[in-house]
Amino acid sequence: MADDSLAAHRRDPIKSSVGNVAAQRRRQNAATVGKERRESLVRAKRLCRVGAPGDGDVPFEENDMMTDEEGFLLEDQTSSAVKELKSAVAYQGKGAMQKRVNALRELRRLLSKSEFPPVEAALKAGAIPLLVQCLSFGSPDEQLLEAAWCLTNIAAGKPEETKALLPALPLLIAHLGEKSSLPVAEQCAWALGNVAGEGEELRKVLLSQGALPPLARMMLPNKGSTVRTAAWALSNLIKGPDPKAATELIKVDGVLDAILRHLRKSDEELATEVAWVVVYLSALSNFTTGVLVKSDALQPLVERLATSNSLQLLIPVLRSLGNLVAGDSHTTSTVLIPGHEITDGVVKVLVKCLKSDHRVLKKEASWVLSNIAAGSIEHKQLIYSSEAVPLLLHLLSTAPFDIRKEVAYVLGNLCVAPAAGEGKPNLIKEHLVSLVQRGCLSGFIDLVRSADIEAARLGLQFTELVLRGMPNGDGPKLVEQEDGIDAMERYQFHENEDLRNMANGLVDKYFGEDYGVNE
Amino acid sequence: MAMVVDYKHDSSFPYWTSIRRRFDPDSPFFSSGNLERELLAKQVALDLTEDERNQLEKMIDNDARGVFCPIVGCGARLTSLEDFEDHYIARHTASCSVCSRVYPTSRLLSIHVSEAHDSFFQAKVARGYAMYECLVEGCDLKFKNYKGRQQHLVDKHKFPTSFEFFNKAHPSKKKRLKNQQKRRMHKKDEEASSKMEVENETIDGLVSAVSKLSTSDSSPSNISFGRRNARGLTFVPRSIHAPREKK
Numbered sequence: 001m002a003d004d005s006l007a008a009h010r011r012d013p014i015k016s017s018v019g020n021v022a023a024q025r026r027r028q029n030a031a032t033v034g035k036e037r038r039e040s041l042v043r044a045k046r047l048c049r050v051g052a053p054g055d056g057d058v059p060f061e062e063n064d065m066m067t068d069e070e071g072f073l074l075e076d077q078t079s080s081a082v083k084e085l086k087s088a089v090a091y092q093g094k095g096a097m098q099k100r101v102n103a104l105r106e107l108r109r110l111l112s113k114s115e116f117p118p119v120e121a122a123l124k125a126g127a128i129p130l131l132v133q134c135l136s137f138g139s140p141d142e143q144l145l146e147a148a149w150c151l152t153n154i155a156a157g158k159p160e161e162t163k164a165l166l167p168a169l170p171l172l173i174a175h176l177g178e179k180s181s182l183p184v185a186e187q188c189a190w191a192l193g194n195v196a197g198e199g200e201e202l203r204k205v206l207l208s209q210g211a212l213p214p215l216a217r218m219m220l221p222n223k224g225s226t227v228r229t230a231a232w233a234l235s236n237l238i239k240g241p242d243p244k245a246a247t248e249l250i251k252v253d254g255v256l257d258a259i260l261r262h263l264r265k266s267d268e269e270l271a272t273e274v275a276w277v278v279v280y281l282s283a284l285s286n287f288t289t290g291v292l293v294k295s296d297a298l299q300p301l302v303e304r305l306a307t308s309n310s311l312q313l314l315i316p317v318l319r320s321l322g323n324l325v326a327g328d329s330h331t332t333s334t335v336l337i338p339g340h341e342i343t344d345g346v347v348k349v350l351v352k353c354l355k356s357d358h359r360v361l362k363k364e365a366s367w368v369l370s371n372i373a374a375g376s377i378e379h380k381q382l383i384y385s386s387e388a389v390p391l392l393l394h395l396l397s398t399a400p401f402d403i404r405k406e407v408a409y410v411l412g413n414l415c416v417a418p419a420a421g422e423g424k425p426n427l428i429k430e431h432l433v434s435l436v437q438r439g440c441l442s443g444f445i446d447l448v449r450s451a452d453i454e455a456a457r458l459g460l461q462f463t464e465l466v467l468r469g470m471p472n473g474d475g476p477k478l479v480e481q482e483d484g485i486d487a488m489e490r491y492q493f494h495e496n497e498d499l500r501n502m503a504n505g506l507v508d509k510y511f512g513e514d515y516g517v518n519e
Numbered sequence: 520m521a522m523v524v525d526y527k528h529d530s531s532f533p534y535w536t537s538i539r540r541r542f543d544p545d546s547p548f549f550s551s552g553n554l555e556r557e558l559l560a561k562q563v564a565l566d567l568t569e570d571e572r573n574q575l576e577k578m579i580d581n582d583a584r585g586v587f588c589p590i591v592g593c594g595a596r597l598t599s600l601e602d603f604e605d606h607y608i609a610r611h612t613a614s615c616s617v618c619s620r621v622y623p624t625s626r627l628l629s630i631h632v633s634e635a636h637d638s639f640f641q642a643k644v645a646r647g648y649a650m651y652e653c654l655v656e657g658c659d660l661k662f663k664n665y666k667g668r669q670q671h672l673v674d675k676h677k678f679p680t681s682f683e684f685f686n687k688a689h690p691s692k693k694k695r696l697k698n699q700q701k702r703r704m705h706k707k708d709e710e711a712s713s714k715m716e717v718e719n720e721t722i723d724g725l726v727s728a729v730s731k732l733s734t735s736d737s738s739p740s741n742i743s744f745g746r747r748n749a750r751g752l753t754f755v756p757r758s759i760h761a762p763r764e765k766k
Contacts, residue, residue, distance in 0.1 A: 240544060316556070
């Protein structure tokens, strides 16, 4: 049976030489399964397709795209396999156990062969009750493993297929316990992760059946693929929107320690899945956010951002950092104090993300910066004088739209002081003048022209700052030079009344009758 | 979205205020990162090429975000935000060749040209005909004077009181445009195209000069000035061509 060291290989699929041929065939058939494929890719569920080497199995074949004939054949084989399993389960004589394992193995192979396993056929043939029987207490590990594997893949597809696992849930949860062998526990966790990934309803069921504590405990060891799979399953289980599960998780003895430990020390793959758990812990409730901030979770997050180059890891780590900054005013006011080492560290890693090639990192790093820039004057000065500003200015004119919008938030926040009661916030003239001189205005006028309401509003608001705040009455001239008047005049026939009023108001106030007469 | 804007009751401008923005984990703000997570987790197993990935991302992004043109009466569906500018220029920049005012539909431009530059129109007004038509397509009401139509727009169609069809808000616009062009001409060193000699010419003179060069049909001239880079369309008022079709 697979042991820990072999289990570590389980998640690495073996790429065979027929890979390219299969890829080609797949592309040819792409149109027909385009939508199905897209959906399966985007789901939070994962197929288990590779086992541990050395279990007597044939080498893994890439056989993703099948002809219709091959598909029908597979369905037939699956129905037969289920029938075979049925008789094996009923059989009481000599060699019964081996018979059952063989039948399960055959079914498992059929359910692992392709990207779209014959789940419907298996369900129709009555696989679930049989698999539940195979999960009974006292069954040998091999049997438990194969049964859980089958259930994993049945649950990896369409919603109604995942829901079919309901009868199996209590047993799957039971086999998460410390008495189970690690590969068995891991495979059960995987199946449960798929179920949790289906939706809120199933998550509620799992939580009510007590899935959380055993999964949480599986995260406590220092390493192993079991820890990783459990973390992934937990991230699906606590993702909400109900914050109850997240709150429950963080209270489990030893979990917070384990999470911080993994963030600090574990290999990148494991840290990635744990980081996703932190993403949800940091965003779902004030309580969990607060606990993380107070436990100094920022430090290992910053450390990872500084040292890692794995996009898979950086995304959840960055987002966790962002959530902690956004969700708790404490973070900016008591932890990220300008001048402290950690604050410099945060700015540095955010700059690193701005420099990266990856869209998500640039966008979310800008978001985090915008929240820090929404802090005190000292925070604004800190960011203003950092390496971030030249990068942001460049992104404002060159990056895709969603990044530009976040960048706009940063730059604008740098130009206004924290709100103090009623009335318009004061300008930070030094920042405004400098940024405008470095050419940011055209980027904002571009946003004024956008069809996105939020972006257009940002553009108009910044334009107002320029019109009001540039010294020597330079504002209107500068805005005009960037075709700002044209951009604002577009709003006369715009369907959004707020934007119309904003734009008209600015044009009326700053480009009225007297404008330009004394040229 | 998480953004909150302060709106005062006296409807003054909603000034920029710097506030923290928080998003729920299932917010669309995070969807591209979530997608990236799943693609990265599965791409090795599925052997996705760079192309396939980009296609997928685009498909999912655009599915999630249907953008419609916000210009009144247009409602065109745009494939993406980036397309909006092209769409706007193609469909909503009908420019008056006489005075350079820009209107977002050919119909409105046509109305403007009649009202502002057609003496025949003015003659009929003087004789008491109801010539000022309502700007809202399908309304079909006509008024005897500009103010009457204006009031109708405000009362019936909820136009803002500050709205001005014949916008007198910047009467020096013509002058501004001339100055802008002067500045541009000085910058263009060796651009000695005779079309471009604009010193001391009025825009009207310019238009008639150029219209003699153009070989397209109908008058008035269909070259538009007044927009930077002269990106205005070749526009033919009255005979309403649909501007070049853009996806």
